[in-house]
Amino acid sequence: MRAASGRYLLAAAALAATSAVVAIPLASRPFQLPIRSIETRLVDAGSVLNIPINLFDDILNIPANEISALDATAGSLFFTGTWWVPSATNIWGIDPGDPTHVALVTDLLAPFPGLDDGVGGLQYQIDGLLAAELPVSASCDAMTCAPITPPPVLTGDTNYDRAIEFLETITGQQPFGLFDNWFKVPLSDLFSGYTFNSSNDPGVVDPSGAAFLDGFVSSNGNPFVGGTGPGDTMPWDGVTYTLNPLQPFVNFYDSLLQTPSGGIAGTGIDIPTFTDITQAFQNLAAGTIIDFDPFTAGSPACPATCDIPASLQIPALVQDIENLDPTNTTIQTWLTDYAADPTSVNEPSQSEINAAVALLQTGSYNFSPTELAQVDQALANINPELPALYTNLGILTDPDYLTYLTDPGSVTGANGVLESVYGGYDPNLGLADLLTLLQDAGSNPVDPTLFTDLNTVLTDFSFGGDPSALAAVFGAASTAAAATDPTLSTDLSTLLASMGTTAGSDLLSQLVSELGTQLTADLSTVLPSSILSLF
Numbered sequence: 001m002r003a004a005s006g007r008y009l010l011a012a013a014a015l016a017a018t019s020a021v022v023a024i025p026l027a028s029r030p031f032q033l034p035i036r037s038i039e040t041r042l043v044d045a046g047s048v049l050n051i052p053i054n055l056f057d058d059i060l061n062i063p064a065n066e067i068s069a070l071d072a073t074a075g076s077l078f079f080t081g082t083w084w085v086p087s088a089t090n091i092w093g094i095d096p097g098d099p100t101h102v103a104l105v106t107d108l109l110a111p112f113p114g115l116d117d118g119v120g121g122l123q124y125q126i127d128g129l130l131a132a133e134l135p136v137s138a139s140c141d142a143m144t145c146a147p148i149t150p151p152p153v154l155t156g157d158t159n160y161d162r163a164i165e166f167l168e169t170i171t172g173q174q175p176f177g178l179f180d181n182w183f184k185v186p187l188s189d190l191f192s193g194y195t196f197n198s199s200n201d202p203g204v205v206d207p208s209g210a211a212f213l214d215g216f217v218s219s220n221g222n223p224f225v226g227g228t229g230p231g232d233t234m235p236w237d238g239v240t241y242t243l244n245p246l247q248p249f250v251n252f253y254d255s256l257l258q259t260p261s262g263g264i265a266g267t268g269i270d271i272p273t274f275t276d277i278t279q280a281f282q283n284l285a286a287g288t289i290i291d292f293d294p295f296t297a298g299s300p301a302c303p304a305t306c307d308i309p310a311s312l313q314i315p316a317l318v319q320d321i322e323n324l325d326p327t328n329t330t331i332q333t334w335l336t337d338y339a340a341d342p343t344s345v346n347e348p349s350q351s352e353i354n355a356a357v358a359l360l361q362t363g364s365y366n367f368s369p370t371e372l373a374q375v376d377q378a379l380a381n382i383n384p385e386l387p388a389l390y391t392n393l394g395i396l397t398d399p400d401y402l403t404y405l406t407d408p409g410s411v412t413g414a415n416g417v418l419e420s421v422y423g424g425y426d427p428n429l430g431l432a433d434l435l436t437l438l439q440d441a442g443s444n445p446v447d448p449t450l451f452t453d454l455n456t457v458l459t460d461f462s463f464g465g466d467p468s469a470l471a472a473v474f475g476a477a478s479t480a481a482a483a484t485d486p487t488l489s490t491d492l493s494t495l496l497a498s499m500g501t502t503a504g505s506d507l508l509s510q511l512v513s514e515l516g517t518q519l520t521a522d523l524s525t526v527l528p529s530s531i532l533s534l535f
Helices: 002-042 048-060 062-080 098-109 122-133 158-170 187-192 247-257 274-292 314-322 329-340 350-360 369-382 386-392 399-406 427-443 450-461 467-480 488-497 503-524
Strands: none
Touching (some): 048 247, 098 122, 122 187, 314 329
16 A cells, blocks of 8 residues: 555656646746847847848838829829919919928939938928028019019010010119029028028018918928918928938938838838729829819910810819719818818919919010000001900900009909900900901991001000110120120110111101002002901
8 A cells, every 4th residue: 555655646746747847838938028028129229130121111112102102292282273373382482382392202202201201301401491592582472573574664575575674683783582582591501500580581471371281291290391370471480490411311221220110010011002092193183183284264374364164174174083083082172172262272362363364464565554555546446356356366465454453453343353355365266356357347448547557556566666675675685795795785775776766666657658658549449448448
């Protein structure tokens, strides 16, 4: 019994020992935690051991980042509104819309958020440099851009007059508020830290009013991206900017040191879905229509005030694109906001549209209101339809367009839309004008003051009959070439002035007088008076 008992005890002890061995793996887990903790510290934030996996993730994420960049590009287009009409997000100088354009370029060309985004990133560096060196100016807002627009009346030819003013501004003969503020901040100030504020930067206030971000674009930590603030101040008002071309690469390197996270199952890798891809291209198509469709009210490419069918206008075209995928909330938001108030999505206001029509649809010949009235009356004496024909074809400016610049309220209708005397610049009306002209010619007698009227028209169309006006065309250009002949402008002006201030009109009058009588006699022998009235 004792021997048996001893054997049982020995067996029990062996069983207990075996059980202890089996249980060891479960009980040993707590002892492995320090080892795992050491492994965690080896790949913790700030470790160079994170670089390979993060760099690998960044490369694999290029397709996803490019899709995001396309979406950001579309958001930029939604945010800025049409490029054909000046507005708070579409004026000369760096306005709130421009940082989003920088973002779309860098995102597409360098699809690495660690390089582009945030304070010090590539977008930040470019935006701050441009905002400091190319600020906006109240002299060149959405309504006017003096002295280029409206063009001054110098020679009577719009192209010459604009060229003269441009040459005079770039050669410093007259001030141009926009250029006066460009490239004025020393790079040394930017390298040491430059704070944007009204005391040192006239461009921190948007001269054309408020701009609304409306969630179409993400700032991604960049202080230059956003809508205007109180008092229509730029997003960067009060921001201290430091130019450091190497900082984006430092930021990118720091991003590679971070612990990988996010992505699919925490791998740090993102794969765009089919919906992400299709909606990105859908947004891009809608944004392209919004920004670049020239047939919108106020565009110089659209006749007069752009009276085209509603189905061809921008909102209808965007709605057609949205119908391809009605779940696209970005386009839905834009359509809803536009319907409530177009200016809430940074489309131009009615007054800005009117100004664009009046300023950008100037005729080929540029007259003062008094001169234009004389020309129109002379043309009407020849044939009542000629003023309308010349205006609709863009040869002359509509009188109401000139009036708008000095008295807007007198030429706008109840809905605030700019009116016109003859239809404005609208070539579509040209054929109807020609038919009316022929009908009038068949029923009206020959203009009894035909040659006087022709003399008036030809005189006004020829530099106002003043040779000194022609000197202005060459005078501005000669200033830029003063190194060749410093007295070129003076010599040319003296030469032309010596011809007399009425040389042009005298010559025309003489020609008309000598040829007029004989021309009428010859034509009357073969043509009826109804045909003569055409001329």
